[in-house]
Amino acid sequence: xxxxxxxxxxxxxxxxxxxxxxxxxxxxxxxxxxxxxxxxxxxxxxxxxxxxxxxxxxxxxxxxxxxxxxxxxxxxxxxxxxxxxxxxxxxxxxxxxxxxxxxxxxxxxxxxxxxxxxxxxxxxxxxxxxxxxxxxxxxxxxxxxxxxxxxxxxxxxxxxxxxxxxxxxxxxxxxxxxxxxxxxxxxxxxxxxxxxxxxxxxxxxxxxxxxxxxxxxxxxxxxxxxxxxxxxxxxxxxxxxxxxxxxxxxxxxxxxxxxxxxxxxxxxxxxxxxxxxxxxxxxxxxxxxxxxxxxxxxxxxxxxxxxxxxxx
Ligand SMILES: C[S@@+](CC[C@H](N)C(=O)[O-])C[C@H]1O[C@@H](n2cnc3c(N)ncnc32)[C@H](O)[C@@H]1O
Numbered sequence: 399x400x401x402x403x404x405x406x407x408x409x410x411x412x413x414x415x416x417x418x419x420x421x422x423x424x425x426x427x428x429x430x431x432x433x434x435x436x437x438x439x440x441x442x443x444x445x446x447x448x449x450x451x452x453x454x455x456x457x458x459x460x461x462x463x464x465x466x467x468x469x470x471x472x473x474x475x476x477x478x479x480x481x482x483x484x485x486x487x488x489x490x491x492x493x494x495x496x497x498x499x500x501x502x503x504x505x506x507x508x509x510x511x512x513x514x515x516x517x518x519x520x521x522x523x524x525x526x527x528x529x530x531x532x533x534x535x536x537x538x539x540x541x542x543x544x545x546x547x548x549x550x551x552x553x554x555x556x557x558x559x560x561x562x563x564x565x566x567x568x569x570x571x572x573x574x575x576x577x578x579x580x581x582x583x584x585x586x587x588x589x590x591x592x593x594x595x596x597x598x599x600x601x602x603x604x605x606x607x608x609x610x611x612x613x614x615x616x617x618x619x620x621x622x623x624x625x626x627x628x629x630x631x632x633x634x635x636x637x638x639x640x641x642x643x644x645x646x647x648x649x650x651x652x653x654x655x656x657x658x659x660x661x662x663x664x665x666x667x668x669x670x671x672x673x674x675x676x677x678x679x680x681x682x683x684x685x686x687x688x689x690x691x692x693x694x695x696x697x698x699x700x701x702x703x704x705x706x707x708x709x710x
Contacts, residue, residue: 399683399699400428403494403634404435406676406701410491410632411436417484418492419444421472421623424500426454432494433461439491443467444478446524446610450500471524473618475626489628489704497616498638499523499606501693511606513598516576521602521609531605535578536571540564550613550641551604559585559601575602603639613641620649624673627704632676634701643680643698650675650702668709676701 411418411432416439420429423443433441443458443465445451451467458465470478472495476486484490503511503523510520510531519532535543540560547556562585563572572578579598583591591597607613623633637643653673658665680698688695 399636399681399687399694399697400431402681402699403428403496403636404431406634407432407492407494407632408436410630410703411439413491414438416440416491417442418494419475419479419490419623419626420494420496421475421619422494422496423454423467424450424496425502426457428494428496429454429465430457430461432492433458433464439464441465442478442482442490444470444472444475446471447500447503448524448526449506450502453502471615473615473622475619475622479626486626489631490626491628491631493623493627493631493633495619495623495633495635497612497636497642504693510575511602513575513579513596513602516574519572519575519578519605521606523610528609528611531609532572534605534608535563536567546608547601547604549604550607551600551602552640553600553604555586555590558587561585607641613645616642616645620646624649624653624702624704625708629704629707631704632701633704634699637680637698637700638696643700646700647680650700653702667706670706672704672706672708673702674705676703 410416416436418432418439418441420441420443423429423445429441429443432439441464443454448469451469455467466482468478499511503509507515507517510517519530521531522528543560543563544556547553547559559582562581566581582598582601586597627633635646637646650673654671654675656665656669656671658669677700680700683694683697
């Protein structure tokens with residue numbers, strides 16, 4: 399889907415002085431591709447994970463001062479642009495979000511994101527701050543855990559799993575992932591285990607979203623990114639689960655709708671849409687893309703173009 403991101407952003411970035419923000423730098427794959435394809439563009443890359451910044455910094459070093467990498471949570475985008483001296487009135491020409499965890503975070507066992515290997519239950523993308531997944535499991539009231547598993551994991555068996563967690567944590571607090579994975583396997587009825595891959599997947603997703611406050615951050619970040627776009631600027635978002643995609647869809651749809659009261663013969667400027675949608679619904683990966691990279695399977699891609707200034 400990298401090609402589609404690049405094609406969608408191209409009309410905005412093929413111009414001298416264009417600035418593009420990669421809000422989820424990760425290992426710098428998308429950033430490297432943008433810097434290569436758009437030789438006149440300057441890139442600002444954000445990541446809350448210091449290890450990701452170190453690795454992408456090495457990868458993007460050949461581009462010199464065309465790439466500026468910043469340790470930040472992506473809802474801090476407006477402040478980052480201020481700090482870098484990019485005037486709000488000027489705006490940026492492109493913004494890209496490739497949400498979720500990176501393959502590096504998944505593959506490094508000690509980060510605790512993967513349910514397939516035993517590791518400390520951490521799951522913080524920024525290991526310098528915040529609380530770990532183990533602390534969430536060991537300290538949250540049962541009702542709160544049920545809410546998180548339902549809302550962020552779409553886990554139908556949340557109550558069953560949380561009862562087992564509470565019983566077990568009283569005996570001994572959770573520290574590593576294997577015990578949690580086994581507990582979920584034991585707690586679920588046979589029928590629930592037959593569908594949807596590893597039965598721990600939904601619980602792990604829910605814990606990760608809670609630990610990193612992912613949806614709250616995204617809810618602030620997408621409107622902030624739209625606001626940061628200059629007229630003609632474009633935004634692309636790759637989501638990996640329906641909660642993220644729904645949020646992106648809502649912000650884009652609101653931006654693309656007129657806010658005029660019904661029945662006005664002429665829609666005044668302040669009610670006109672700010673965005674034009676560039677994708678019809680969410681675009682999905684092709685079978686070939688999934689065959690090449692199984693982790694791309696749940697991806698949903700949406701894009702939009704800024705077509706009008708905010709009315710002052
Ligand atoms: C799927 S990876 C991006 C991979 C990247 N496009 C590449 O080509 O290597 C997502 C990255 O976004 C970062 N991230 C997730 N949520 C973030 C947030 N709220 N603020 C900043 N970075 C975030 C993660 O740490 C991770 O490195």
